[in-house]
Structures are given as structure tokens and as C-alpha cells.
Amino acid sequence: MGTVALAVTDGMxxxxLSVAYEVFGAAPAGVTVPWYDVAVCGPDAVRVGRFRLEPDHGLDRLRHADTVIVPAWADVDEAPPADLVSAVRAAHEAGARVASLCTGAFVLAAAGLLDGRRATTHWAHTEVLAARHPRVEVDPDVLYVDDGSVLTSAGKAAALDLCLHLIRLDHGSSVANAVARRLVVPPHRAGGQAQFVAAPVPTRDDHPLAALLPWVTERLDQPLTVEDLARQARMSSRHLGRHFRAATGTTPLQWLLTQRIRRAQELLETGDDSVDVIATATGMGTATTLRRHFNRTVGVPPDTYRRTFRSGSPAKWKAGSAL
Known part of the structure; x- marks a missing residue:
């Protein structure tokens, strides 16, 4: 999918930076689609955290890239270097898709790329970003925002979410899932999900939901109810709801709907089954029900979603309204 340029300078x-390089640097085993050519671009030598890094190319290479990734900027109290800002702006003007990770949004804002756009950054710095750049619509409550040719993510793990989102746009969910499996991370967290949840999806084998969630995902074609889930988990529906809220930040029914929509997306991207067949396979019952939930959740009808991925063109709806 062309060149992914990582823009680096002192203070990154x-x-x-490591997240972006790991995600885009090499295709996972078994994936045969054309992969990215990654270029690290910056001045002669830079300090990244405690490390010294010698970029492969100068910042002028950014304008030749298909995608430019701007990693986190360490000191948000200082203005980003003018040469970096100018290079990022020039890359976008040349047609590059530009994405910032965490506080890299301050670089995009300084370049004017976020003016009039919805954007996010690490929750601890959203107020600073909004105050310094009042023309930016800062959303402090999402993991990432996809505004077409400009994308921004919140901090740390959300940077990985955005990188996987880009893979998913370019290659579809099956390839993104393969990358996620290699990294041993969840394959997809929607951009509109809250930045901060009291507890993550359970990973301990002894968690009350640890056995239930895989059981549910293997039975998405069945008309499961909260009572069915509670019975399988051997707890009351109210108790189940408390565990779901604490572990996932949502209700059992909303979590179940999210899994059904994800499965529908995978089937639309990878197969030729009709919407009626997919509705049955995902437990939605009818094509009408699937279309209603899919359109409301993803932002486009199932048929449009399928055509977008089959055409090879990146999807253009906002991730902030996804799943």
C-alpha cells in the first residue's frame, strides 16, 4: 500500500514510534497482500526518549509518502520544530494521509491540519490542545478519530488501535486481525470507545467472564439473550450486568451487538453471502434488522460497506461513530 513515513525529530x-514501526514494518506470517515500505524520516540524528536514532531519510521525504505517521511529542509546552511542522503540512498538501499518535496531534495542529476538524489526543492534554488551537474540535472521550485524510489517536494503547484501524482500512479485517494476533492484542477497538475504562476486557483465566466471552462469540448465529448469558455464566442477570459494566464499560446486550456487527463486517469484507445470509449468520434474524443496526453503528449500509472494501478504496466514515 505504498510508503508509510514515520516523522521523527528530537523530543519524540x-x-x-515503536508501535508504528512494529505494525507497518512487516506483514505477519501467511499474509500475502502487498505490504508497506516503511521510511523513518528526520534530521541527521535525533533523540527519541533515551535513545539516539539515525533516520533513513530527511524530512523532505515525507511529501513523497502515501501515509505519514507523527508519533507522540514529549513536551507539549514547547512548540514543535518548524521544519517538522512544515514537512508534515507539505506532505498533506501533496496528498498524503496523515495520522498522529497521542500528542503528535500538537504537530498536526501546528501545521493547521486540524483546523475545523474533530480530533483527539491523550486525555491529559486535550484541554491544552483545545486552548492552544481553538479552531480544532477536540474530543477528549474517544480512542481515535478518522477524518478521512487526517487521523488522530489518544495515548499509548490507542496509538496501536489507530494503526490497526489503518491496516483494516487498507487491507480489511482479516489482515488487521492477523497483525493483532501477532502482537497479541484485541483486533479492534472502535474509535468512539472511551479513552479510560476502569478495567479492561478480562484476560485472567479466573475472571467471571473469561469463559463466557469466547462461548458467546462461537454462538453469534444464535438468538442469545441476557438470560442465556447469565445461565451460562451461572449467575443472575443483574450480577452479570455488573461484571460486564466493570470489565467492558458496557452492557451485555451492547457488547453482544458489537460482536455481531464485527462478524458482519468480516463476512462482508471476505465473502459473497447476501445480507440475508449474513443476518442469519450473525444472529440478527433479518436483513432489515442487520441494516438498521449496521447503518446506525458503522455509518453506512452493509452493501455500501462491502463495495468500499471490494473497490480497494479506504473507507471514509468517521471511526468515532463506529461500533
Whole structure:
């Protein structure tokens, strides 16, 4: 999918840079689609965290990239370097898709790329971003925002979510899932999900939901109810609801609907089944029900979603309204 250029300079944080390099650097085993050519672009030598890094190319290379990734900027109290800001702006003007990770949004804002756009950054710095750049519509409550050719993410793990989102736009969910499996992370967290949840999806084997969630995902074609889930988990419906809220930040029914929509997306991207067949396979019952929930959740009808991915063109709806 062309060149992914990582824009680096003194003062970048190494975690987000490493995330981007790990995601885009090499295709996972078994994936045969054309992969990205990754270029690290910056001045002669830079300090990234505690490390010294020698970029492969100068910042002028950014304007030749298809996608430009701007990692986190360490000191948001200081203005980003003018040469970095100018190079990022020039890349976007040349047609590049530009994405910031965490506080890299301050670089995009300084370049004027976020003016009049919805954007996000790490929750601890959203107020600073909004005050410094009042023309930016800062959303402090999402993991990432896809505004077409400009994308922004919240902090740390959300940077990985955005990178996987880009893979998903370019190659579809099956390839993004393969990358996620290699990284041992969840394959998809929707951009509109809250940045901060009291507890993550359970990963301990002894968690009350640890056995239930895989059981549910294997039976999405069945008309499951909250009572069915509670019975399988051997607890009351009220008790189940409390565990779901604490672990996932949502209700059992909303979580179940999210899984059904995700499955529908995968089937639309990878197969030729009709919407009626997919509605049955995902437990939606009818094509009308699937279309209603899919359109409301994803932002486009199932048929449009399928055509978008089959055409090879990146999807253009906002991730902030997804799942």
C-alpha cells in the first residue's frame, strides 16, 4: 500500500514510534497482500526518549509518502520544530494521509491540519490542545478519530488501535486481525470507545467472564439473550450486568451487538453471502434488522460497506461513530 513515513525529530517518545514501526514494518506470517515500505524520516540524528536514532531519510521525504505517521511529542509546552511542522503540512498538501499518535496531534495542529476538524489526543492534554488551537474540535472521550485524510489517536494503547484501524482500512479485517494476533492484542477497538475504562476486557483465566466471552462469540448465529448469558455464566442477570459494566464499560446486550456487527463486517469484507445470509449468520434474524443496526453503528449500509472494501478504496466514515 505504498510508503508509510514515520516523522521523527528530537523530543519524540519512543513507545508510539515503536508501535508504528512494529505494525507497518512487516506483514505477519501467511499474509500475502502487498505490504508497506516503511521510511523513518528526520534530521541527521535525533533523540527519541533515551535513545539516539539515525533516520533513513530527511524530512523532505515525507511529501513523497502515501501515509505519514507523527508519533507522540514529549513536551507539549514547547512548540514543535518548524521544519517538522512544515514537512508534515507539505506532505498533506501533496496528498498524503496523515495520522498522529497521542500528542503528535500538537504537530498536526501546528501545521493547521486540524483546523475545523474533530480530533483527539491523550486525555491529559486535550484541554491544552483545545486552548492552544481553538479552531480544532477536540474530543477528549474517544480512542481515535478518522477524518478521512487526517487521523488522530489518544495515548499509548490507542496509538496501536489507530494503526490497526489503518491496516483494516487498507487491507480489511482479516489482515488487521492477523497483525493483532501477532502482537497479541484485541483486533479492534472502535474509535468512539472511551479513552479510560476502569478495567479492561478480562484476560485472567479466573475472571467471571473469561469463559463466557469466547462461548458467546462461537454462538453469534444464535438468538442469545441476557438470560442465556447469565445461565451460562451461572449467575443472575443483574450480577452479570455488573461484571460486564466493570470489565467492558458496557452492557451485555451492547457488547453482544458489537460482536455481531464485527462478524458482519468480516463476512462482508471476505465473502459473497447476501445480507440475508449474513443476518442469519450473525444472529440478527433479518436483513432489515442487520441494516438498521449496521447503518446506525458503522455509518453506512452493509452493501455500501462491502463495495468500499471490494473497490480497494479506504473507507471514509468517521471511526468515532463506529461500533
Amino acid at each position: 517518545l519512543h513507545f508510539e
